[in-house]
Amino acid sequence: MSTKPAPNEAPVAEFAGQLLFRLWRASHTRTADALSAVGLTPALFALLNVLGTRDGAIQQELSADMAIDPSAMVTLIDELEGAGLAERRRRPNDRRAWEVTITPKGRRALERSRRAAAEVEDEVLSGLTAAERNELLSLLRRALGSVPAPPPWRSEEED
Amino acid sequence: MSTKPAPNEAPVAEFAGQLLFRLWRASHTRTADALSAVGLTPALFALLNVLGTRDGAIQQELSADMAIDPSAMVTLIDELEGAGLAERRRRPNDRRAWEVTITPKGRRALERSRRAAAEVEDEVLSGLTAAERNELLSLLRRALGSVPAPPPWRSEEED
DNA sequence: CACAATTATGGTTACAGTCAACTATTGTCT
DNA sequence: AGACAATAGTTGACTGTAACCATAATTGTG
Numbered sequence: 001m002s003t004k005p006a007p008n009e010a011p012v013a014e015f016a017g018q019l020l021f022r023l024w025r026a027s028h029t030r031t032a033d034a035l036s037a038v039g040l041t042p043a044l045f046a047l048l049n050v051l052g053t054r055d056g057a058i059q060q061e062l063s064a065d066m067a068i069d070p071s072a073m074v075t076l077i078d079e080l081e082g083a084g085l086a087e088r089r090r091r092p093n094d095r096r097a098w099e100v101t102i103t104p105k106g107r108r109a110l111e112r113s114r115r116a117a118a119e120v121e122d123e124v125l126s127g128l129t130a131a132e133r134n135e136l137l138s139l140l141r142r143a144l145g146s147v148p149a150p151p152p153w154r155s156e157e158e159d
Numbered sequence: 160m161s162t163k164p165a166p167n168e169a170p171v172a173e174f175a176g177q178l179l180f181r182l183w184r185a186s187h188t189r190t191a192d193a194l195s196a197v198g199l200t201p202a203l204f205a206l207l208n209v210l211g212t213r214d215g216a217i218q219q220e221l222s223a224d225m226a227i228d229p230s231a232m233v234t235l236i237d238e239l240e241g242a243g244l245a246e247r248r249r250r251p252n253d254r255r256a257w258e259v260t261i262t263p264k265g266r267r268a269l270e271r272s273r274r275a276a277a278e279v280e281d282e283v284l285s286g287l288t289a290a291e292r293n294e295l296l297s298l299l300r301r302a303l304g305s306v307p308a309p310p311p312w313r314s315e316e317e318d
Numbered sequence: 319c320a321c322a323a324t325t326a327t328g329g330t331t332a333c334a335g336t337c338a339a340c341t342a343t344t345g346t347c348t
Numbered sequence: 349a350g351a352c353a354a355t356a357g358t359t360g361a362c363t364g365t366a367a368c369c370a371t372a373a374t375t376g377t378g
Contacts, residue, residue, distance in 0.1 A: 015276045016284060016292075017186035018205055019299040022226065024183050026306045027176035043365090046177050060324065067181065069367070074326055096324040096375045117174045125175060127305025132298055133175075139287060139295045140178040146286025147185045202333090219356065228335070233358060255343045255356045323376075329369085336363080344355070 027124045034116040038109055039083065045113045047076045051086060051102040052110050058097040085109050186283045193275040197268055198242065204272045206235045210245060210261040211269050217256040244268050 031042050040048070050065055051057075057065070063073040077100055080086035085106030088098040102110065125133045190201050199207070209224055210216075216224070222232040236259055239245035244265030250256040261269065284292045 014208070014300070015273075016280045016296060016299070017183060017190050017201070017276065018208070019296065019303060020179050020183035020186060023299055023303050023306070024176060024179035025226075026303070027179060031176050042176070049173070049177070058324080067184075069369095070325075071327080071368090072366075078326095094324080094376070098325070114174075117176065121175045124306055125302050127301050127303075128298060132301075135294070136298045136302070137175060137178065139291055139298070140175070140182055141173070142286050142291075143284050143295070144178060144182050144185070144286075147182070147283055217356080228337095229357070230337090230359080231334075250356095253344070253356080257357075319378100321377080323374100325372105325374080327370100327372080329371105331368080332366085334363100334365085337361085338359100339361105340357105340359075342355100342357085344353100346353075347351085348349105 023124065027120060030120045030123065031117055034120050035113055038112050038116065040109065040113055043076060044079060045110075045117065047073075047080065048085060048102065048106060048110045048113065051080075051100060052107070055102050056099045058091060058099050060097065062100060080106065083109075182283065186279060189279045189282065190276055193279050194272055197271050197275065199268065199272055202235060203238060203244075204269075204276065206232075206239065207244060207261065207265060207269045207272065210239075210259060211266070214261055215258045217250060217258050219256070221259060239265065242268075 028042060031045070035042060035045055038045075046066060047062065050062060054062065054065065059073050059077060060070060062077075063070045066073070077086060077088065077098075081088060085103055087101050087103055089101065091097040091099050121133075125136070128136065187201060190204070194201060194204055197204075205225060206221070209221060213221065213224065218232050218236065219229060221236075222229045225232070236245060236247065240247060244262055246260050246262055247257040248260065250258050280292075284295070287295065
């Protein structure tokens, strides 16, 4: 047994970025495959996931949340809306902005997607114990929380 | 302290894949920026990094190591060779295969790149202590080690 | 009215991923 | 030896997507 009987399996000093990328890609391809059964892409699932907790936020806030370009957010919402999973409605005070809400259908799709994503996560992190997975997620969240955002779409921090 | 005085900073239940992606992207853009001073891209740096420890491996082994398509490896090596950072030479026993070696110039570029990448890593993981960074890297490596490789470029395991 | 903010549209670049076809070399079989 | 298959690499095309940027349309603000 063992899937790595390779003789010259040198460590190959790797940096965090490379490890993150390879584990992400392993997760990404599997997630994309699993989500296709729900009719979603990883990007749409990520947005739906945000909408699950930030329901009613406007596009600007959503794009800042997900750290993507506002124009990319337009496309994502278009697709969600086209699939009947989310809806746009004008914000009462400011009719320039669109509040995005998740539909009941969208919430059902979200639940199914979450289960699918959880299964993939189980598989990808199968080498870690439950405690270690929590530790990993905790470390990732904390690292992310203290990373300043240099890109143009910085959130609305500051005055 | 805390760089997040935002009022509505809800948790937003995130999955490992999404966390990995966002932290990777933060690292990737900064690494790409830092490496441009050395004249390298993150992909070329990753290959050079592998060559640093797997010097003399043939392209097939390298592409399996990095989990990329053999045809993509051709392009990467072309660029490294064009920049004088690596060289191809026929394998003595099997003249179909090319052993790839790193040149002295390539090793110098690798050292500079490593320092640049280490600085980026310091910045990206600034929210974690040294012990936590090691823990994170260890967890990532172990998770990666137990992820089966479903893609087509599986290594030469099995008959 | 001048100007900023929010969203929408479109175009451009770049790159990863996939795939098929092709050359050159090696190994196998009779 | 010759026919044939397998291996290693190369090339090129194609797809999809991310990222970037400029600009317009609408609405709000001073």
